[in-house]
Structures are given as C-alpha cells and as structure tokens.
Amino acid sequence: MIEHTQRLPFVMRATTPIAWRNDRAIATKLMGFAATELGSSLDMLRAAERTDDARLRRLYFRHGLDEARHAQRFRDAAKRVHPEAAEQTRAHEKLHARRMDLHEQLGELPFVAFVHSAEARAKAQFEVLEAHFASHDRAELATLFREIGKDEQRHVAYSGAILDGWRAAGRGAEVDRALRQVRLRAAWQGWRRAGRRIGDVMVRVLLILLFVAVLPLFALIQRCARRRDEIGWRHSGTQSFGSQSLGSQSLGSQSSPSSLDELRRQS
Amino acid sequence: MKVLGLSAFFHDSAAALLVDGQVIAAAQEERWSRLKADASLPLEAARFCVTEAGVSFDDLDWIVFHEKPLRKFERLVTSALDVFPRGMSQFVQSMGLWLGQRLWTKSNIARALDVDPDRILFSDHHRSHAASAFFSSPFERAAVLTADGVGERTTSAIYRAVTDAHGSRLELVKELGFPHSMGLFYSALTAYLGFEVNDGEYKVMGLAPFGDPTRHLPALARICHIHDDGALTLDLRYFSFHRHPTRSFTRRLESLLGPARAPGSALDPRDGRDGQRFADIAAALQRLCERWVMAAAAEARRVTGEDNLCMAGGVALNSVANGKLAAAGPFHEVFVQPAAGDAGGALGAAQLVSHVALGLPRAPPMRDALLGSAESQVEVARFLDDCRIRHETFASDAERDQAIAERLARGEVGGLFQDRMEWGPRALGARSIIADPRSAAMGERVNRKIKFREQFRPFAPAALPDEVERFFVRAPRPDHLSPFMLSVVPVSDAGRATLGAVTHVDGSARVQTVDPAASPRFAALIEAFRARTGVGVLLNTSMNLKGEPICRTAAEAYGVFDRSDLDFLVLERCLVTKSTHQRHSGELS
Amino acid sequence: MTLRSTPTTLAPRKPRRRLGLGARLSTLRELMRHFAGTGRWWLVPMMTIFMLSAALLVIISIVEYAAPFVYTLF
Numbered sequence: 001m002i003e004h005t006q007r008l009p010f011v012m013r014a015t016t017p018i019a020w021r022n023d024r025a026i027a028t029k030l031m032g033f034a035a036t037e038l039g040s041s042l043d044m045l046r047a048a049e050r051t052d053d054a055r056l057r058r059l060y061f062r063h064g065l066d067e068a069r070h071a072q073r074f075r076d077a078a079k080r081v082h083p084e085a086a087e088q089t090r091a092h093e094k095l096h097a098r099r100m101d102l103h104e105q106l107g108e109l110p111f112v113a114f115v116h117s118a119e120a121r122a123k124a125q126f127e128v129l130e131a132h133f134a135s136h137d138r139a140e141l142a143t144l145f146r147e148i149g150k151d152e153q154r155h156v157a158y159s160g161a162i163l164d165g166w167r168a169a170g171r172g173a174e175v176d177r178a179l180r181q182v183r184l185r186a187a188w189q190g191w192r193r194a195g196r197r198i199g200d201v202m203v204r205v206l207l208i209l210l211f212v213a214v215l216p217l218f219a220l221i222q223r224c225a226r227r228r229d230e231i232g233w234r235h236s237g238t239q240s241f242g243s244q245s246l247g248s249q250s251l252g253s254q255s256s257p258s259s260l261d262e263l264r265r266q267s
Numbered sequence: 268m269k270v271l272g273l274s275a276f277f278h279d280s281a282a283a284l285l286v287d288g289q290v291i292a293a294a295q296e297e298r299w300s301r302l303k304a305d306a307s308l309p310l311e312a313a314r315f316c317v318t319e320a321g322v323s324f325d326d327l328d329w330i331v332f333h334e335k336p337l338r339k340f341e342r343l344v345t346s347a348l349d350v351f352p353r354g355m356s357q358f359v360q361s362m363g364l365w366l367g368q369r370l371w372t373k374s375n376i377a378r379a380l381d382v383d384p385d386r387i388l389f390s391d392h393h394r395s396h397a398a399s400a401f402f403s404s405p406f407e408r409a410a411v412l413t414a415d416g417v418g419e420r421t422t423s424a425i426y427r428a429v430t431d432a433h434g435s436r437l438e439l440v441k442e443l444g445f446p447h448s449m450g451l452f453y454s455a456l457t458a459y460l461g462f463e464v465n466d467g468e469y470k471v472m473g474l475a476p477f478g479d480p481t482r483h484l485p486a487l488a489r490i491c492h493i494h495d496d497g498a499l500t501l502d503l504r505y506f507s508f509h510r511h512p513t514r515s516f517t518r519r520l521e522s523l524l525g526p527a528r529a530p531g532s533a534l535d536p537r538d539g540r541d542g543q544r545f546a547d548i549a550a551a552l553q554r555l556c557e558r559w560v561m562a563a564a565a566e567a568r569r570v571t572g573e574d575n576l577c578m579a580g581g582v583a584l585n586s587v588a589n590g591k592l593a594a595a596g597p598f599h600e601v602f603v604q605p606a607a608g609d610a611g612g613a614l615g616a617a618q619l620v621s622h623v624a625l626g627l628p629r630a631p632p633m634r635d636a637l638l639g640s641a642e643s644q645v646e647v648a649r650f651l652d653d654c655r656i657r658h659e660t661f662a663s664d665a666e667r668d669q670a671i672a673e674r675l676a677r678g679e680v681g682g683l684f685q686d687r688m689e690w691g692p693r694a695l696g697a698r699s700i701i702a703d704p705r706s707a708a709m710g711e712r713v714n715r716k717i718k719f720r721e722q723f724r725p726f727a728p729a730a731l732p733d734e735v736e737r738f739f740v741r742a743p744r745p746d747h748l749s750p751f752m753l754s755v756v757p758v759s760d761a762g763r764a765t766l767g768a769v770t771h772v773d774g775s776a777r778v779q780t781v782d783p784a785a786s787p788r789f790a791a792l793i794e795a796f797r798a799r800t801g802v803g804v805l806l807n808t809s810m811n812l813k814g815e816p817i818c819r820t821a822a823e824a825y826g827v828f829d830r831s832d833l834d835f836l837v838l839e840r841c842l843v844t845k846s847t848h849q850r851h852s853g854e855l856s
Numbered sequence: 857m858t859l860r861s862t863p864t865t866l867a868p869r870k871p872r873r874r875l876g877l878g879a880r881l882s883t884l885r886e887l888m889r890h891f892a893g894t895g896r897w898w899l900v901p902m903m904t905i906f907m908l909s910a911a912l913l914v915i916i917s918i919v920e921y922a923a924p925f926v927y928t929l930f
Contacts, residue, residue, distance in 0.1 A: 042301050045822055054653040061654045061822060065829050072812075072830055079531075087531030090814075099300065199913075203367070206909055207359040214905050215358070219351035221898040226349070232498035233425075233441040233566075258437070258623045263388040266373065266883060267337035267890035337887050344899060366910040370887070374879035384879040 012128040020132065026141070027082035031089040034074035035097040040118075041067035042099035047111060050103050056112075059158055063115070066151045071097075077144055109166060113178035114185075116159035123152040268625055269326060271316060272617030273309060273376065274333040274395070274609050276369055277416075278465045280309040281610035283638075284316035285617045288627035292319040293638040293690045295610045297816040301823075304465055305816075309613070310379055315640055324380040331620045333612030334392035336372045338419035340365055342445060346509055354510035361512070390616040392418025393580070394426075396607075397437055399615030400577035401428040402622055404602035404747070405632035410571040411437070412563055415450040415580035415609070422448030423499070425567045428577065430629055435622040440570050446509045447499045449559050450581050452491050455506050455515040456552045460545050461528030464515065465581075472587055473724040475553035476773035477536035478546030486523050487551045497563035524548055536723050553587060560588040561596060568597040575600045579615070583607040583753075584692070586777050590754035594742035605636040605691030605751040614690075634785040636751055637697055639688025640819060647684075647821045647838045656825065658841045664788060667840050668795035675703050676799045679834035680713055682810050684824040685788055689817070693752045694809035695779060696729060696789030698817050698824070700833065702768065702806040703796075704728050709806065710768035716832035719813040727752055728769040729779040729807035731793055738762030738804060739778050750786075752779040768806050779807060 020026050044064030048057045078086040103111045126149035133142040163175050272283045275296075283293035292315060297303055299311035317323055343365065347358045368375065377384040390398075396418075397411040411426040424442040429435065457467045460474070490502040505523065508515035521527055528534065528545055536546035564576060576598035583589065583603045593601045604611055621627045642650075651658045661667035674681060680702040689695050700717060702709050704726075714720050730738065735749065740757040748754035755777045758770045769776050783790035797803035810827055811817045818824045821838045828836040828843065835844045884907065891899035 038301075045826070048654075048822060049820070057650075058654045064822075065826055068826055069830060083531055084529065087529075090531075097302065203363050203913060204359055206913070207362050208355065210362070210906065210909060211355050211358050214902065215348065215351055218898050218902045219348040222345065222348040222896070225896070225898070231447070231500050232494060233443055233496065235441050236439040258390065258394065258619050260388070260620075260624050263331065263390060263620065263624055266335055266389045266886055267341070337883070337890050340887070341890065341894065341896075341899070344903075345896065362906070366906060367913065370883060371880055373883055374877075377879055384882075 012125055013132075016128060016132045020129070023082040024085045027078040027085035028089050030074045030078035030081065031086055034071045034078065037067045037071035037074060038097035039099060041065075041071060042097070043102050044115075046099055046101065047103035051108065053108075056108070056162070059162075063155055063158075066155070070148050070151065073144060073148065077141065081141075109171065109174055110178040110181060112159050112162050113175065114182050116156060116163060117179060117182040117186075119152050119155040119159060123149055123156055126152060268328050268621065268627060269320065269322060270329045270331060270617045270620045270625075271313060271324075271327050272331050272333065272395075272613040272615070272620075273313065274612035274616070275308050276306055276372070277609050278304045278306045279608055279610040280306050280312070281606065281613040282309045282313035282316050283614040283617050284320055285621045285630075286320055288621045289630045290614070290633075290638060292316040293606070293614050294640065294688065295606070295690075295816075298639065298688065298819040301816060303814060303816050308375065308379055313380065319640075324382050327380075327382065327386065329386055329388055329620055330376060330380065330382060331388040331390055331616040332372060332376065333390055333395040333609070333616040335389050335419050336369055339392075340370060342417075342420045346445070350510040357510050357512045388616075388620060390612075390619050392612065393421045393424040393442070394437060394439070394619060395612040395615035396579035397424065397426045397428065397577070397615065398619040398623070399611040400579035400583075400602060400604050400607070401426075401437065402435070402618040402629055403604040403614070403633040404575070404577050406575040406577065406600070406602065407431065408573060409575035409577045409602070410567040410573040410598070411577045411579070412567045412583075413578070413580040414560075414563065414582035415448075416454060417445045417448055417451060420445050422446075422450060423563065423580070423582075425563075425570060427571045427573065430622075434626045435629065437619070437623055440567075443499060446503060446506070447501050449491075449499060449556060451506070451508050451515070452499075452501055453552065453556055453582070453585075455508055455520075456487075456548065458515045459520060459524070459527045460549060461530045461532060461534070463530070468581075468584070470721065470724060471549045472553060472585065473721075473771070474534075474536060474546050474549040475587070476550070476771055476775065477723060478543070478548070478550030480547070480550035480554040482547045483524060483551040484554055487548075487555050490520075490523070491555055491559075493555070493559050493562055495562070497559065497566035499559060534721060534723070553585075556582070556585055557588045557591055560585070560592055564592055565597050574598060575602070577602045577604075579604060579607045579611060581608045586748075586753050587755045587775075589748055590756050590775075593744065593746070593748055593754055594756070600745045600747060602747040603751070603753045604633060605689070605693060605695075605753065607753075608692070610691070634750070634782075636690045636693070636695055637687040637786075638690040639697075641687040642684075642821050642839070644839045644841075647841055650821050651838070651841055651843070654822075654825075656843055658838075658843045661840045661842070664791060664840065665795075667837065667842070668792045669799075670842060671701075671792060671835075671837060672795040672799040674835055675701065675796055675805070678703060678709070680709070680717060680832070681835040681837060682824055682828055682833050683789075683792070684810065684818070684821055684836070684838045688819055691751070692809075693779075694807065694817055695750075695752065696781065696786055696792075696807065698810045698819075699729075699789075700808045700810050700827075701729075701792075703800070704766045704769045704804050704806040705800075705802060707767035712832075713768075713806065713808065718808060718831075723772075725771040725776070726769050726806050726808050727777040727779060728766060728804045729781050729789065729793060730805075731790060731797065731803040732780055732782060734797070734803040735778060735780050738766060739776065746780065749778050749780040750782060752777055754778075765802060766804060769804070 020029060041064045044060045044067060048060035048064060051057050102114060106114060126145045130142050130145040130149060167175050268287055270285045274281050279295060281295045284291045294312045294315055296309035296312045297305040343361050347354055373384050373387050376387055393413045396413040401409055401411050408429045411428050414423040421442045422445055425440045427438045427440055453468060454464045457471050458464050460471055462470050490505045492500045505517055505520040506515060507517050525544055535542040584607050589603060622629055683699045683701050686697040689697050702713055710726050714722055738759055738761055740759050755775050758774050758776050763770055763774060781790045781793055793803050793805055796805060809817045810824055812827055812831060818827055824836060835842060888900055
C-alpha cells in the first residue's frame with residue numbers, strides 16, 4: 001500500500017510522464033515503492049502477531065507476504081532498469097521501510113479501514129502506471145504493475161468484505177467514521193511530512209550559519225591552544241576521575257573501577 | 268538486582284537484561300524493526316528482555332547506556348574545529364543529530380521507558396566492550412583487547428580484568444585515540460571496495476582469499492603504519508571519515524590504489540582486471556589487519572602478563588584474524604563473545620554494573636548464544652493452523668531429525684527455526700538455513716537462489732566436535748571461538764575431499780563446533796545427518812534474505828521460505844515443504 | 857535461563873508523559889562542566905550559542921500543528 005499517495009488518477013496521469021521520465025528516475029521511484037511495500041509488509045505482519053482473531057491473522061499474514069514479495073519485485077526491477085540508481089537509493093530505503101505500528105495505534109476496525117483505503121489508492125496508481133508503461137513500450141514494467149495491481153485488488157476485496165461484515169453486524173457508523181478518519185489522517189500525515197521537510201531545511205540553514213559565522217573564531221582559538229597530537233598508545237597511569245586537564249591530554253577514560261557515581265556521569 | 272543494558276545510535280542497537288548477575292535475555296533491535304543494523308533506541312528489544320524476565324521497566328533497578336554521550340560529543344565538536352574550514356557537511360549532519368537527539372539520551376531513555384532519569388547510568392564504550400568479553404568468558408583473569416571504529420575517543424584499548432575474592436575489576440592499561448583506528452581503516456577500505464560499511468566487512472574477508480596480498484601491502488602499510496608496540500598511525504591525507512559524513516576515503520587513495528569500485532557493480536575476483544585488483548587489495552587489507560591484531564595482542568600480553576585474552580569490538584568479528592591469533596598468537600586461550608560489535612556493548616554495560624559496580628557474582632560462562640525470543644511448539648502450530656499452512660507435525664525431535672536428514676541427503680535445502688534466537692550476527696542452529704555440505708554445487712545453489720549473495724562468498728560448516736578433529740586443522744589449544752563461529756581454520760585433506768560446499772578457495776572454513784552439551788538439538792540433527800551419510804557436518808547459513816536481518820518469528824521464517832528457493836522449512840517440530848506450500852492466491856478469502 | 861510466564865510480545869503500556877526537562881538541564885550543566893574541566897574553555901561559549909539555537913528549534917517543534925520540525929537530518 002502506498003500511504004503517501006494522495007493524488008487522484010487524473011493527477012497521476014498528468015504527473016507520471018514527468019515523475020517516471022527516464023531510467024534513473026524509474027529505478028529511484030521503484031526503490032521508493034519497494035521501501036513503502038516493505039514498510040507495509042512489516043505493519044501487516046505485526047498486525048497478524050497482535051490480532052486475537054484467527055481469520056484476520058491469516059488474512060493479515062498473507063497480505064504481509066504479498067507486500068514483501070512486491071518489495072522484492074520492485075527492487076529487482078529497479079536493479080534491472082538502472083543498477084547504479086538502485087544502489088544509490090538503497091540507503092534511502094532504510095529510512096523509509098519502517099513499520100508504523102498502525103494496528104497498535106488505530107485498533108482493529110480503523111486498521112482494516114486504513115488498509116482498504118490505502119490498497120484502493122495503490123490499485124488506482126498501479127493502473128495508471130500499467131497504462132503508462134504499456135503505451136511507452138515497456139512491457140516488462142507494465143506487466144509488473146499489472147500483476148502487483150491484481151494483488152492489490154484482492155487486498156481491496158478482502159478488506160472490503162471484512163468492513164461489510166462489520167457493517168452487517170451493526171457497526172456501520174463505526175466503519176464510516178473510520179474511513180473518514182483515514183482521509184483526515186492521510187491529510188494530517190501529509191501536512192506533517194511537509195512540515196518535516198521545511199524543518200529539515202531550516203535546521204540545515206541554521207547549522208550552516210553556525211558553521212560559517214560561529215566556528216571560525218573558536219577554530220582559531222583551538223588551533224592556537226592545541227598541543228601536538230600524541231601518536232601511539234596513551235597510558236592510563238593513575239589518572240583519577242575527572243582529571244581532564246590539558247596537560248594530561250587524557251582521552252577521558254578512567255583507570256579506577258566503575259563505581260555507581262562514575263557511571264552516573266555522562267562524561 | 269535487575270540491570271538493563273542498552274546500546275544504540277551508531278549501528279546495531281541492542282538490549283540485554285541481567286537479574287542478580289545472570290543473563291536473562293539479550294537481543295538486537297533489528298530483529299524487531301526488520302531494519303538491518305538498526306541504530307535507533309532498542310525499545311522492542313528492551314521490552315522483550317523485561318517480558319522474558321516477567322517484569323516491567325518500572326521494576327528495573329538500573330538502566331545503563333553503553334557509552335558516555337557527552338564525551339563523544341566533545342570529540343565531535345573538537346574534531347570539527349580541528350578540520351575547519353573543511354567538514355561542513357559532517358558538521359551539519361552530526362550537529363543536527365546531536366543537538367536534536369543524542370545529547371538528550373538520558374531524557375529520551377527516561378521518556379521512552381517511562382522511568383526515573385536518576386536510574387539511568389552511562390558506561391564507557393570500550394569498557395562496555397571489554398566487560399562483554401571478560402564476563403562472558405570462562406576466565407578468572409585475562410587481558411582484554413578491544414578494537415573498533417571509535418567509541419567516545421578511543422579506537423582500541425588494553426585492559427587487565429580480574430575476578431577474585433575481592434570482586435571483579437576491569438583496569439584500563441592503555442588506549443589508542445581517534446582517528447588512528449584499525450576499525451575505521453578497514454571500513455574505509457570496505458567502502459573503497461564498493462561494499463556497505465558495517466555490513467560489507469564480512470564480504471571483504473570472503474574476497475581476500477582470492478587475491479595476492481603482496482601487490483598492495485606495501486602501499487597500504489605506508490598509509491596505515493603499525494608500530495612495533497601495536498600502536499597505529501593512519502596517514503589522514505588518504506581518509507576523510509573524520510570530516511565527511513558519507514565519504515571515508517579521499518581521491519588520494521584512489522591515486523594510490525586505482526579507482527574505487529562502484530557500489531553494486533559486478534565483481535568477479537578472477538577476471539584478471541579490476542576484480543582481481545579489488546581481491547588483491549582485500550587480501551592486503553586483511554593481511555594488515557591480522558598483522559595489527561597480532562601486534563596489539565603481543566603488546567597486551569607484554570603489559571598485562573596474562574595468559575588469557577578476551578577480545579571485543581567490531582574488529583574482533585574478523586574471524587580470519589581470530590583464527591590465526593588463537594592458533595599462533597601469544598596467548599594460551601582466546602575468547603570472543605558472539606555479539607562482539609556494538610550490540611555487545613549493551614550486554615557489557617549491564618555486566619559492568621552488575622559485577623563491578625554492584626559486586627554481584629558472575630554468571631557461568633556463555634556456552635551458547637541462545638538469549639533471544641522463542642516460539643513454542645504450541646505457538647508455531649497455532650500460527651500454521653490459523654494461516655492454513657499445510658504442515659506435518661512430528662511427535663519427537665528424533666523423528667523430525669530423521670526426516671530432515673533424509674531430505675538434506677537428497678540435496679534439499681531447508682530452513683531451521685527452533686529454540687531461542689541467537690545473540691549476535693551469526694546463526695548457530697536456531698535461525699539457520701541448512702544443507703548438505705558435500706558438494707560445491709550446493710554452495711552455488713544456496714548463494715544464487717536462496718541467499719542471493721555474491722558468488723565469491725563462502726558458506727560455513729557446523730560440525731560435531733569429533734568431526735571438527737577429522738575435517739579441520741586446529742591448534743592444540745582450548746577452543747572458545749568456534750562454538751560461536753568466530754574463527755577461520757584450515758580444512759584438512761579429508762575435509763577438502765568431502766566438504767566442497769563449505770571449503771573456501773584458500774582451503775579454509777569458518778567452522779562452528781556444535782557441542783551436544785551446549786546445543787543439544789542442533790547436535791542431534793547433525794548426528795542424524797551423520798547416521799544417514801557418514802558425515803557429521805552441515806552447511807549452516809543464517810535464515811534471512813539479502814539485506815534483511817535474521818528472522819525472529821515463525822512468520823518471518825515462513826516469509827524467507829516463501830520468497831526463496833528453500834525446499835522445506837522446519838518450525839520447531841513442524842515441517843512445511845514446497846509441495847505442501849500453498850501460494851496465497853485464493854487464500855485471501 | 858527463562859523466567860518468562862507471559863507472551864513474548866507484551867502490549868506496551870501508554871507511557872506517562874515525562875517531558876524530561878529536568879534531565880535535559882542536568883545534562884546541559886554536566887556538558888558545560890565537562891568542557892570547562894577539559895581545559896578547552898572556548899567550548900563553553902561556543903556551546904552556549906549552539907544550545908540557544910537548539911532551544912529555538914525545540915520551541916518551534918513543540919508547535920507541532922504549525923510545522924513539526926524534526927531534528928534528525930538523515
């Protein structure tokens with residue numbers, strides 16, 4: 001499931017040629033999809049562990065296996081399309097292939113509502129991408145999105161069936177509320193992501209300013225005060241705690257036994 | 268007394284719990300988060316540890332973090348000032364991280380675990396390493412050598428460790444300071460060879476035997492000068508790990524050794540061109556690392572006068588160097604704890620508090636590394652039934668082992684999930700992929716279709732003790748390393764003739780000795796294979812796919828089975844085979 | 857040795873909100889004392905400037921609904 005994709009199909013169709021403009025971009029996007037699928041897989045498997053319902057355990061588990069398989073397929077496709085770009089974005093994947101513990105955060109019913117909504121969005125997105133690559137003579141990629149899209153369709157179907165079952169059991173209002181909250185939550189997450197990006201930029205700017213404006217003076221002072229670097233082993237000798245004077249040029253390690261007092265210190 | 272140790276924020280975070288000095292549980296966070304070498308605060312691993320002990324975080328007496336954050340911060344700041352005006356990207360990245368999060372480790376831990384901050388302690392990084400090795404060892408006294416990238420400021424240290432009637436003591440004798448570090452040198456060259464740092468070092472070790480070390484050894488020895496007393500001096504013109512967040516070597520290194528390898532690019536060490544060059548560099552690097560380990564160990568022997576050596580820190584995971592040290596080094600006995608990297612700091616910090624600060628008696632030495640989570644036969648069966656996975660259940664381990672042995676002898680490759688999960692990076696028969704070790708083709712198949720690894724990477728054998736004597740060449744000294752698969756030894760002539768899948772190109776192997784007293788179930792399985800084939804050795808590799816951590820749960824093990832070419836999967840006493848394995852289609856209803 | 861009598865995965869209790877301000881302030885004090893103690897006195901004013909910058913970021917980040925800022929850059 002692609003949680004972060006909020007665009008309607010017609011917007012997707014408009015942006016797809018730009019977002020997927022060349023092999024490098026394709027490989028990067030595919031790795032991003034792999035990361036998201038992996039994150040989803042982790043969430044589904046965790047949900048399978050947490051739920052008390054045996055039927056849901058099976059469904060979540062199978063869904064999680066599917067997502068893991070999708071992640072692998074996206075990764076393999078990315079490597080085939082542009083190995084270097086795929087390798088370069090692998091580290092990026094580590095940051096984004098994270099479990100969000102949605103089942104724990106939301107509870108059972110809202111979790112299923114979330115899954116249903118997210119899978120529907122993913123299905124729509126993959127349909128657009130299938131059509132795009134089919135029309136651009138990239139049969140392999142078109143097939144990839146078609147086959148994964150079929151899995152997403154099954155995920156939509158089973159989650160929808162569960163929600164319908166709850167509706168039939170008299171929990172219709174709860175289901176509708178959960179589906180509404182999914183949309184609100186998605187919007188809030190989008191807002192937070194935007195805020196995070198802005199914040200990242202501001203932090204970076206501030207630190208660059210500090211580097212340029214504040215560090216020079218202190219670097220100069222340190223240069224003037226610095227003694228020649230000692231090469232080789234430093235002997236611990238009989239240094240006691242806290243004897244960190246410049247003369248001793250201690251590396252900060254203690255030779256005395258580790259007492260609780262010493263262990264309380266962070267320095 | 269309940270002491271929880273935590274390591275985090277560099278790589279491979281972990282938690283370990285000691286109750287009255289006994290190790291109850293220890294595990295790496297990556298096994299829960301499923302993010303390889305996860306460095307974030309190990310909340311799930313910590314939660315597992317306290318649950319395993321039947322307590323909560325509130326019940327803990329002490330929580331100890333494995334290093335002194337403010338000392339580390341000081342080093343980062345002074346280092347930034349030293350290299351100024353260079354190093355802006357390093358400064359921006361590290362200051363952002365530290366000002367925002369890592370300086371506040373104490374309050375972050377207090378908030379995350381919901382505990383009183385006054386119960387949070389801070390050990391020293393290398394002292395945590397040293398403690399993890401000594402207190403897990405069978406020694407009453409020993410020299411301890413630690414070596415890694417860098418802790419707060421220390422890159423390597425020598426301690427004298429003693430347990431006697433007065434209690435336990437860990438006395439620092441001498442240390443090496445940043446940036447002169449064998450760990451960072453090895454990692455920089457790992458990056459040069461196109462592998463991921465803190466993950467690719469094993470690959471470099473596997474690549475080295477394909478190369479000729481003499482070609483590049485003089486050049487490397489010039490830029491990494493090893494003193495007679497085991498000290499180290501790096502020529503920093505060739506490295507940039509101290510001033511760049513991602514690039515650890517400079518263009519000068521490429522002028523010296525040739526262009527670096529692009530990450531992910533194909534590598535054939537026998538191509539006679541770049542592949543051979545990289546193998547030669549790996550060989551020289553490995554040779555230099557071994558030289559340093561020997562020299563540092565000699566210095567440790569000289570300054571401590573001890574007969575036993577414990578080692579810890581990432582460099583202690585270099586099992587090739589360990590094997591040579593154990594066989595021919597200055598110490599009579601050598602011990603390395605299985606999670607010798609940063610994860611082990613969690614255990615060591617807890618042991619330091621328990622045995623040194625609180626004076627609690629030591630636990631028995633670590634015999635197996637099975638300190639993680641487990642799933643019982645009942646839990647496994649319930650998972651398989653709930654998920655409608657067809658399986659066969661055996662009434663006993665003996666029956667199960669016979670069936671497995673039969674399949675292995677037929678050339679099948681299987682996953683083995685049993686007991687508590689291993690502590691440390693190696694799979695030791697609890698979360699393993701196993702196969703017949705006798706043919707080289709088997710090794711190729713496992714590499715290509717199951718692990719999806721580079722073809723030059725070898726597999727390791729797990730052998731019964733008497734088979735170790737038969738198939739491998741071991742020095743006539745007590746062996747504390749091979750039970751944890753931490754030393755590489757030569758394969759005997761009988762071994763080379765018999766064990767094609769697990770003998771590396773240079774005739775060596777990283778053997779695991781499976782002692783029936785320490786690992787009864789795994790030993791019994793290997794015994795069953797011996798009864799069937801006459802060979803009491805199995806190919807043993809970890810149960811994970813490329814880029815993923817070792818599996819923790821039965822469900823994750825099934826995921827590995829589902830996405831690879833494994834023929835069968837053993838979950839405790841249940842057996843799933845590819846013939847009974849159902850694809851999911853139609854199941855989602 | 858296992859003392860476990862409960863399932864491996866225990867549902868976490870929702871933590872009481874500890875702001876950790878006291879711990880942060882004591883960390884700050886210890887940091888400054890440490891720098892002063894090493895003899896590198898110039899680190900104290902430098903860190904003061906850094907800390908004021910960090911405080912600025914903390915204040916902004918508390919207003920999460922406006923623009924949640926995260927400190928970790930990577």
